[in-house]
Amino acid sequence: MIPTKKHLERYHNYLINLPIFNNLNKEDLKPLFDTLQVRQFHKSEVVAFNSKEHSNLYINFDGLFKLTKIDERGDEIVLKIVDRKGMVSPMHFSPHYNVAADFVKNTTLFYFPQEAVAKAMALHHQFSLNIVQFLAESVQSLMLSAEVLQLKTAKEKVGWYLVHSKINATFTLPYSKSLTASYLGMQPESFSRALSELRKDGVILDNKKIRLDNGDELCTYCDPVTGSDCAFFKTPDCIHD
Amino acid sequence: MIPTKKHLERYHNYLINLPIFNNLNKEDLKPLFDTLQVRQFHKSEVVAFNSKEHSNLYINFDGLFKLTKIDERGDEIVLKIVDRKGMVSPMHFSPHYNVAADFVKNTTLFYFPQEAVAKAMALHHQFSLNIVQFLAESVQSLMLSAEVLQLKTAKEKVGWYLVHSKINATFTLPYSKSLTASYLGMQPESFSRALSELRKDGVILDNKKIRLDNGDELCTYCDPVTGSDCAFFKTPDCIHD
DNA sequence: TGTTTTTCTTGATCCAAATCAAGGGTTTGA
């Protein structure tokens, strides 16, 4: 899809505000933005997202997809859920690593080819720093998931996910229950059972809205990285001191 | 510990050959190398490796340690095993993320403070690229572990780990069985039972040396990223086409 | 060299979550 001039102007204004372009201005980014590509994917579409054919930097403009890996048996793990403004960079993957992008909704992706990204990095040190920042956050969040997936029980996983949503997204479960379950490496049945355990403790999920009897029921499930975005972080009410 | 001049010369020659300093020369790196610090840790020592007190870039000169996360119950996950020439960069962690370095052997670490690394990145684009490369590989390897840990059975995990060792390290299990087990997110007992299953299939582990009846017994457990370093990769004998 | 300490193996038992199964809700779209 070739974007029209009018669209382009709008897209550039949108892009400039993304964290990956922090502390860079429009003039600096002009050459990079000129290489912008747009592509649409539709719901339930599954695309191999390897670095061979997709050595790009993708930005989710609109829609929702998950980055997954499926094994011979058909079991899948969700490596990342990519929401609006989310990024994926197959350009940084090994040429032999095969992941799939599994589109949950109709989705519009922006992308820049690897060479254009490399050129922008060479010209603007700040952009290199932003890329480093992006990768460091990816490492961090993969380490955090490893921890959650391996050490926590079903109930703790769901509790942890809800604190996440409580703090970041105004008390709403952002995705469907089964998508969330698969992100947490569990079956929808187990997710459902964990929720009904939490319900006994005063955590009610009412049509994706989280409702709490007292307000602190989820604090037990919080971790310090997530917690640092919480209004009560390091106050006497918070478990993290 | 303050390194002597004679040592320094030797250390610099050692450092220059590490992947993180690829395509950089001694003159370029002089200012960074001048900030080199050395620190010794002894066996069984456990040190918090957060970005608050350890906002550095560490290089394992000699010894062995694991980067772990321990929860309230005392259960631990191994995020990374850091062997000689291995690197860890708490400078890239969130200030609220707490991991521990758990020293398996007496270990000597080199490190550079964050500011010195930042300065070197600003001065030498190639060094920024190397840091990006390092982080990209960390992301990749965390994604691969997530896959292995979540999707594979105990037997498959051990099989996978042995292929790894077969291909990279001349048919030897590099670490003790229990360290390997914890890296694979399983108990030593399960590791042992998985090994005896594999033994039935012709995979014998004789004093950490891997011996195979036919030679291809482990190919079932191989993945394409690991496989790309195998001599038989993409030949008719290889399962990856 | 023999003794102590640590690591590894094997067996018995247990448990959390997966799987299987079926009914109830909710969304989609003809």
Next chain:
DNA sequence: TCAAACCCTTGATTTGGATCAAGAAAAACA
């Protein structure tokens, strides 16, 4: 507006790996 498709819940059953326990083997050490 109603049926089909999909998602969610609840119950019964299974199961892979954890845990507990105790002995065997190997490594460390004096």
